[in-house]
């Protein structure tokens with residue numbers, strides 16, 4: 001186990017390259033896309049499109065990783081089980097937060113916004129592109145509910161596999177589909193020397209225009 005002193009001593013010197021207002025685009029999606037591309041091109045970053053989704057309801061908060069699958073003017077899209085813990089939390093409270101933790105690039109992006117289901121048509125289109133095993137998995141897994149054993153899950157998988165043999169089309173489960181997070185705030189964090197990090201927050205105003213401000217690190 002790592003000693004407490006070792007953890008306290010973990011410190012990285014961050015670089016010279018920063019965020020300069022004059023160079024920043026008016027549209028935060030443009031900067032996000034550049035950073036996503038940088039992350040995808042970095043050999044140390046695995047799953048550049050992974051994002052930590054936080055939700056909260058009366059039972060309390062929860063965070064978990066999901067994959068960004070689309071970015072449109074409507075927002076950030078991911079796919080999941082609508083009956084899962086996250087699905088239930090979003091139903092009660094659709095205010096959510098996303099974090100893209102791109103540590104090898106000394107970068108982080110935090111999105112705050114509201115989650116809503118995408119159209120059935122869009123979910124169906126995406127489901128059809130998924131590998132067969134993932135499609136069957138979506139039917140077999142009652143995500144977030146208790147499972148008596150691994151065997152029970154594998155049995156359900158085999159049953160659905162038999163129901164839709166190779167060559168047949170697997171329909172989308174009614175409990176499965178996409179969410180889009182429509183952002184009200186997108187914050188870019190770039191590590192800098194002496195902990196004087198750059199933090200630029202884009203905030204949507206009443207007229208749906210992005211306003212940019214610099215925050216203390």
Ligand SMILES: Cc1cc2nc3c(=O)[nH]c(=O)nc-3n(C[C@H](O)[C@H](O)[C@H](O)COP(=O)(O)O)c2cc1C
Nearest residue numbers: 047050064065066067079080081084085086087144
């Ligand atoms: C790298 C990575 C990517 C993941 N992508 C997804 C995803 O796109 N959708 C999803 O439902 N779960 C995904 N998961 C699993 C979730 O983190 C989580 O375990 C699952 O969705 C159940 O969460 P919940 O019980 O809080 O609803 C991913 C996990 C990891 C580690």
